[in-house]
Amino acid sequence: MSRKRLLSITASLLAGVLIAASACGGTTRGDDEGDGPTGTGGTANPDAEYRTGLSFAMLPKQVNNPYFEASSTGAETVAAELGGEYEFTGPSDASASSQVSYIDTLSQQATDVILLSANDPNALCSSLDQARSGGSVVVTFDSDVDPACRDLFVSQVDSAEVGLALLEMTAEQIDGTGEIAVLSATANATNQNAWIDVMRAELESNPSYADMELVEVVYGDDEDEKSFSETQGLLQAHPDLRAIVSPTTVGIAAAARYLSGSEYQGQVALTGLGTPNQMREFVKDGTVTEFALWDPTALGELAAYTGAAAASGIITGAEGEVFTAGDLGEYTVGADGVVTLGPPTRFNAENIDDFDF
Amino acid sequence: MTIPAPTRTPTGSTVLDLVLRFRALGLLLALAVLVGATASVNARFLSGQSVRDLLFAAAVTVLLACGMTTVVLTRGIDLSVGSTLGLAAYLTADAMSGGVPVPLAVLIGLLVGLACGAANGAIVHFGKVPPLVATLGTLYVFRGIVYFTAGGSRVNASDLPGGFLDFGNGTLLGVPYLFLIAAAVLAVVALFLRDYRSGRDLYALGSNPEAAALAGIPAGRRLMTAYALSGTLAGLGGVLYAARFGTVDASAGYGMELDIVAAVVVGGVAIFGGSGTVLGAALGALLLTVIDNALPVLSIPPFWQQAIVGALILAAIALDRLVALRAARALRKKGSHVG
Amino acid sequence: MSDRAPADAAPLWSALRRFASWDAVIIAATALFLVVAASTVEHFGTARNAGHIIVDLAPVLLLALVMTLIVATGEIDLSVASTVGLTGAAMGWMWNHGIALETIMPLTVLLGALLGAVNGLFITGFGLPSLAVTIGTLALYRGLAYVVLGDTAVADWPRDFTGWTLGTIGDTGVPNIVVPLIALALVVGLVLHCTPIGRAVYAAGANPVAAAYSGIAVGRLKCWLYVASGAMAGLVGVFWTLRYSSARADNAYGLELTVVAVVLLGGVSIFGGKGRLPGVLAAVVLLTALQNALRLAHVSTETLTVVTGALLIAAVLAPNLLTAAGDALRSRRRRAAASL
Amino acid sequence: MSEAVPVVALRDVEKSFGAVRALRGAGLELHAGEAHALVGENGAGKSTLIKILAGLYRPDAGAIEIDGEPVDLHDPSAAIAAGIAVIYQEPALFGDLTVAENLFIGRQPRGRLGRIDRAAMDRDATALFERLGVLLEPDRPAKGLSIADQQLVEIAKAISLDARVLVMDEPTAALTSREVERLFDVVRALRAKGTAILFISHRFDEVEALCQRVTVMRDGAHVSTDPMGEVTVDELIRRMVGRELAAMFPRGEAAPGEVVLDVEGLASAERCRDVSFQVRAGEIVALAGLVGAGRSEVVQAVFGVAPREAGRVRVLGRDLPSGNPRAAMRAGVALVPEDRRQQGLLLDLSVMRNATLVRRGRLARFGFLTGAAEQREAAEWTGRLQAKYGRLTDPVATLSGGNQQKIVLAKWLATGPRLLIVDEPTRGIDVATKAEVHRLLSDLAADGVAVLMVSSELLEVLGMADRTLVMREGRLAGELPRADATEEAVMRLATGQTAEAR
Structure with missing residues (x-):
């Protein structure tokens, strides 16, 4: 009886709202082309020295992740070198809302340089704006936010370059023919999607890849177990699969572990981005021929230098500015305030023992 | 006065049997339909490798579902299993990578699980804290401890003894060792719950706690047993997790508790205690695992997986309710009666 | 037979317990914590930080308002965070389909109410345990959120709206969100403590059978509470989406545990019939401020996890231990008195 | 025989619950091979005494002795170990377990490897039921048993313990006379084998048929203990009540007015069928019958807390909808339910x-x-x-x-209210309050309120009711005007026996 009433109330409310809205019009998508704060403004003084005593904070996607631990080591070294303070802090779950609280805290503490790997390109913007208006320099690394919300982005590699390198390695391993699939992290991870887009475009346009087909993209959410079972699913769904490309360290390790214990070992090629320490075993047992990665420690170092440079007024984030990042050498700021670390390193049976990270 | 010889009408036992069998049958049917449908889309779903994968994946869930069942039977719930598994997995793997011999490291995992379970039991029984609250609290606490000990480090497969990993990925006549272990545990727990006095006491406690007190059933000891068993099995699950995946970090088993509760509920164990079997719970776990594995094969977006699990839980409890009402009506209609 | 036993052994004890009700304890603890933290933790006591704390606690506080009523009737709603996720996702979907935001917001709240009604129907209509039902809808609603939005995010929300969620009232530095928070807390507080509905809520929780014998339609009451819970989750869905200007399927993931934790920490009995809103409000402030202070003091996240869990257990354990100690004391005195 | 050391003795036992003193100096001695009756009004402390014997409560003061040795019965298993078996007033079974398992929980017969031997368990259960003359299947679940059957299971369970002391707290309240007869045969056999029996009942015919000694309690204290033959029933009642009966039941002549409640063909949840009656303003109508006869179901269906499946309920000429207590309240109906603590x-x-x-x-x-x-x-x-x-x-x-x-x-x-329904209005309350409640009901009736009273206490029914409706197995078995209402007449209708069968 009451349920019937509930239903009718609900229905009439719904109808009312709909009518009202269609009659009056309102704020719809595209009404508001936001123009947020852009750039730090001011002019760069390329000859300035790095300021000492800067406070650095690195905020990873989540703590308890070896990849970010490695980046942190790099950034910490730089901070010490420049005589600054350093903190590594962040949530234990990889969610944007938890990161917001940490950004608020850092801006509260008036941290000079915030090094951030973002869980969401947009959700952090308002907090970042607040931090920047409070005088903090925000440098994103590994995973970017909307360019309007940060000063600079330190990209591990050029998106196009990674995508191309991934395809090249894959093609080499399967002689340029057959079905391939991608095991990614989360579907809205900015960097992953950029690489996948490059791969798609290249597969369409480059005649040497004409016989390769990207049949599916699955997401392991950067969780070990999920990546593992997604690999399983891929192999079952696509019996003719020749190769799996996993441009994420968690994914490639899980996939390698699955392949090495299955009948597909050696039948299905696996490549992507992984750390030498995690992949060493699988390269040695023949599951994996070759994979690539940049050095996360160097990435952390470069991010710290970039942040310090911006905080010291050496750069402002405008295209074409040049600064020196210690032993890493000289870097140039690209379009949209992007600084790129360099081409990825490829690891295979011959060189893998030379690396330890 | 002459008493007529008792004539046995078939109702009593057969009604009960039918209900129970119907429940298990329903699950088996759902499993069969799902496997059939998936296999018809892609025959490889029934290939040796695929079935092996399924059994690998089901092993840990089945183990934890066994423990959860014993707790749920007593009107309890153990939300801390995921965290316990994570703690045990990490400490075991860490011990091995530090050179502790495998048997000792496995023992460490089991003992960690036992300790976690005993802590839950003590808070529930001696502290009189409702199980939901107590184990929700320890879910946080145990996970926090894993974070503390693990920090950002991770134990990689290459740090673990090869024999341990081979065991984790090995099979006997095509059946994974891990699944054999889970099946053995399932058999032992099923036997314990069905054929041993203390096992039956768990049903009694969940069915009517006041009557259990009158009958002199040692509630404290039994509750401790149930929670300790759940903890120990979560610990064992942690060891198997480490063996299977090789890579263990602080997030191992994160969020797993809901899957296990779902498996148990779908398997027909009443959330308010007193009825259900581990076999049902294991079938529930198997069903959920099969769904997990079938979705990619059926090319259903993985996003549907969680929604399907949710719908399944609702369907299962609604169905149980319906069956229980029917059975109650059937039972009430027949009395005993004195001739 | 005299109807009251001769002056019981511990009048002092009972007086103490009257004053030391759990919500008084938690309010005092919260006040004490705020004072201590403000004087010892750098940056904690600033107006800006207070603003951060308030904006941070808003979702938990809103959800806890209705959760308090639901737990007071002896039920639970574990699906609230998933409802926030699903309503947020639906909001993103509608936005993508060109519907006006002014229409979307009420529709989103309405959708939340509908989702709550589904819970209510399963629980009161079919007589199923709320724990099991809402674990089911927890998975179902989160799953549907992923179905609606996949792994994509809808982020192009108009700045007028997103700005409001973080803005302040004029130059006062008081966040805008304070106004609806206080208004809603007042409404719920009044309903719970000063209306016949509130009395019915406690009665339904304290003893549903006796409540039904007193002419209270327990099922209908609970059903409406779930509708209210869903609508509130819809409202939080709107707030969350605009605040982070991001509608995503994983919005508010796992938040239900925090909400349940603050309600229990605030002194509401998980068995129903007991607990007051001020205690819950204090618990929300305590937990959020504690997290904030620990972050400011550079204490690791791990500590936070452990502290949350331990507080939750302690909130229930401590009164139990006190009661047990009191009973032991009383019966020892009585035995001693009897043996004289 | 009474010179021998008693098997169990309670001495000067005191027990309080919060502000309530349930026992204030209660004592009792039980001897081997003797059935001892414990009588007293509701609320006299009998149930508390039994729970102390069962190990559920620990006395605040006083001693429990077994074979002359003081013991501490700290929990039910200690009492069971000491050889004390208790049949409680309210059966407490495990609905999810089988009947046989309910009998043997915690002491199931075991076979190889300590596994439960179900066949043996079912055999033992069947044997027990045969002894009691009951047809119950041992392997059906206890869920869904009638109250009488549940009580029989409890009795079988207590008997199977082979205890030295068997305590029976109103075991017969739900049983038919034939079942009572069988039970007594079994109890006599146990007594002959040397078991000490403590028997609590409101039915003096049963007390006289079974017991050798009788103890009276009032308001938590021991009043008297005598051999059965040496006191009359009237004297026992006088001691139980502690005052004149007239003061207990202050009921004058009724002057019934208009029909307030009119029930026609009421049926509810398979527990009552085809019940029709009227209650007028200013009269007190009692609903009597065995426990489980469907009396409470009738008033619950009238008030609307239980839905009715058939029939019509009218209050002051207006139809009441089914299952809607609020409508009943608006029409002027009030229900004081049976179970104070639960309802x-x-x-x-x-x-x-x-x-x-x-x-x-x-x-x-x-x-x-x-x-x-x-x-x-x-x-x-x-x-x-x-x-x-x-x-x-x-x-x-x-x-x-x-x-x-x-x-x-x-x-x-x-x-x-215009219609006041009271279900067991004086259960578990002391004698003084009881008299007050009775006076209150009388006064209300005198003021023109229609009163419908469900009571298991025959004295109360006989003392208060202007008319008595007797129920048996869900149906109205008959109606007795005040003049014809005697203990025998009510029991005959309630148990459905002819006079000579008793």
Whole structure:
């Protein structure tokens, strides 16, 4: 009886709202082309020295992740070198809302340089704006936010370059023919999607890849177990699969572990981005021929230098500015305030023992 | 006065049997339909490798579902299993990578699980804290401890003894060792719950706690047993997790508790205690695992997986309710009666 | 037979317990914590930080308002965070389909109410345990959120709206969100403590059978509470989406545990019939401020996890231990008195 | 025989619950091979005494001796170990377990490897049931058994313990006379083998048929112990009540007015069928019958807390909808339910909240309740009923049974009912309050309120009712006007036996 009433109330409310809205019009998508704060403004003084005593904070996607631990080591070294303070802090779950609280805290503490790997390109913007208006320099690394919300982005590699390198390695391993699939992290991870887009475009346009087909993209959410079972699913769904490309360290390790214990070992090629320490075993047992990665420690170092440079007024984030990042050498700021670390390193049976990270 | 010889009408036992069998049958049917449908889309779903994968994946869930069942039977719930598994997995793997011999490291995992379970039991029984609250609290606490000990480090497969990993990925006549272990545990727990006095006491406690007190059933000891068993099995699950995946970090088993509760509920164990079997719970776990594995094969977006699990839980409890009402009506209609 | 036993052994004890009700304890603890933290933790006591704390606690506080009523009737709603996720996702979907935001917001709240009604129907209509039902809808609603939005995010929300969620009232530095928070807390507080509905809520929780014998339609009451819970989750869905200007399927993931934790920490009995809103409000402030202070003091996240869990257990354990100690004391005195 | 050391003795036992003193110097001696009756009004402390024997409660003072040695029965398993088996008034079975398992829980026969031998268990159960002359399948679940069957399972369970002391707390309240007969045969056999029996019953014919010795309790204290043959039933009743019967049942002549309640062809949930009767203004009508005969189901269906499957209920000429207590309340019906703790009160909430619960809507101003209005109302009605409590804000659980019952009455009388239904109005309350409640019901009837009373206490039925309706197995078995209502007549209708069968 009451349920019937509930239903009718609900229905009439719904109808009312709909009518009202269609009659009056309102704020719809595209009404508001936001123009947020852009750039730090001011002019760069390329000859300035790095300021000492800067406070650095690195905020990873989540703590308890070896990849970010490695980046942190790099950034910490730089901070010490420049005589600054350093903190590594962040949530234990990889969610944007938890990161917001940490950004608020850092801006509260008036941290000079915030090094951030973002869980969401947009959700952090308002907090970042607040931090920047409070005088903090925000440098994103590994995973970017909307360019309007940060000063600079330190990209591990050029998106196009990674995508191309991934395809090249894959093609080499399967002689340029057959079905391939991608095991990614989360579907809205900015960097992953950029690489996948490059791969798609290249597969369409480059005649040497004409016989390769990207049949599916699955997401392991950067969780070990999920990546593992997604690999399983891929192999079952696509019996003719020749190769799996996993441009994420968690994914490639899980996939390698699955392949090495299955009948597909050696039948299905696996490549992507992984750390030498995690992949060493699988390269040695023949599951994996070759994979690539940049050095996360160097990435952390470069991010710290970039942040310090911006905080010291050496750069402002405008295209074409040049600064020196210690032993890493000289870097140039690209379009949209992007600084790129360099081409990825490829690891295979011959060189893998030379690396330890 | 002459008493007529008792004539046995078939109702009593057969009604009960039918209900129970119907429940298990329903699950088996759902499993069969799902496997059939998936296999018809892609025959490889029934290939040796695929079935092996399924059994690998089901092993840990089945183990934890066994423990959860014993707790749920007593009107309890153990939300801390995921965290316990994570703690045990990490400490075991860490011990091995530090050179502790495998048997000792496995023992460490089991003992960690036992300790976690005993802590839950003590808070529930001696502290009189409702199980939901107590184990929700320890879910946080145990996970926090894993974070503390693990920090950002991770134990990689290459740090673990090869024999341990081979065991984790090995099979006997095509059946994974891990699944054999889970099946053995399932058999032992099923036997314990069905054929041993203390096992039956768990049903009694969940069915009517006041009557259990009158009958002199040692509630404290039994509750401790149930929670300790759940903890120990979560610990064992942690060891198997480490063996299977090789890579263990602080997030191992994160969020797993809901899957296990779902498996148990779908398997027909009443959330308010007193009825259900581990076999049902294991079938529930198997069903959920099969769904997990079938979705990619059926090319259903993985996003549907969680929604399907949710719908399944609702369907299962609604169905149980319906069956229980029917059975109650059937039972009430027949009395005993004195001739 | 005299109807009251001769002056019981511990009048002092009972007086103490009257004053030391759990919500008084938690309010005092919260006040004490705020004072201590403000004087010892750098940056904690600033107006800006207070603003951060308030904006941070808003979702938990809103959800806890209705959760308090639901737990007071002896039920639970574990699906609230998933409802926030699903309503947020639906909001993103509608936005993508060109519907006006002014229409979307009420529709989103309405959708939340509908989702709550589904819970209510399963629980009161079919007589199923709320724990099991809402674990089911927890998975179902989160799953549907992923179905609606996949792994994509809808982020192009108009700045007028997103700005409001973080803005302040004029130059006062008081966040805008304070106004609806206080208004809603007042409404719920009044309903719970000063209306016949509130009395019915406690009665339904304290003893549903006796409540039904007193002419209270327990099922209908609970059903409406779930509708209210869903609508509130819809409202939080709107707030969350605009605040982070991001509608995503994983919005508010796992938040239900925090909400349940603050309600229990605030002194509401998980068995129903007991607990007051001020205690819950204090618990929300305590937990959020504690997290904030620990972050400011550079204490690791791990500590936070452990502290949350331990507080939750302690909130229930401590009164139990006190009661047990009191009973032991009383019966020892009585035995001693009897043996004289 | 009584010179021998008693198997069990309770000496000067005291026990309080919060403010309530349930036992104040109770004593009892049970001897081997002797059946000992314990009689007393509801609320005299018999059940508390039994729970102490069962190890459920620990006495605040006094001693428990077994074979002359003091013992501490700290929990039920200690009592079971000491050889004490108890049949409780209210059966407490495990609904999910089979009947046989209910009998043997914790001591199931075991086979190889300590596994439970189900075949042996079912065999033993069947043998037990045969001894009791009952047809119950051992392997059916206990869920869904009738109250009588549940009670039989409890009896079988206690007997199977082969205890030295068998305590029976009103075991026959739900049983037919034939079942009672069988039970007594078995108990006599046990007694002959040397078991000490403690038997509690409201039926003096049963007490006389079974027991050799009788102890009277009143208000938590021991009154007297005598060999059965040496006291008359009238004397026992006088000692139980402790005052003149006339003072207990102050019922004058009734002058029935218009029909207030008119029930036709009522049926509800398979527990009562085809029940039709009327209650007029100013009269007290009693519903009598065995426990489980469907009396409570009838009044619950009338009030609407249980849905009715058929039939019509009219109050003052207006039809009441099914399953809607609010409509019944609006029509002027009030129900003081059978189980005070489960159905009548919110034990953890205050006296005030309980007393004003049903009037909360009326007391609100502009939808808001100020404490003052509730306080005034609660103080007024609890005052009228002379309920004793510390503060209005004390939890109602701290009150004695009698005062709790007054709070329930106050809560309903405040609504100014035209029809007052009272279900077991004096269960578990002391004698003085009992008399007060009886006077109150009389006064209400004199004021023109129609009263429908369900009671298991025959004395109360006979003393209070203008008419008595007797129920058996869900149906009305007959109606007795005040003049014809005797103990025998009521029991005959209730058990469905001819006079000579007893």
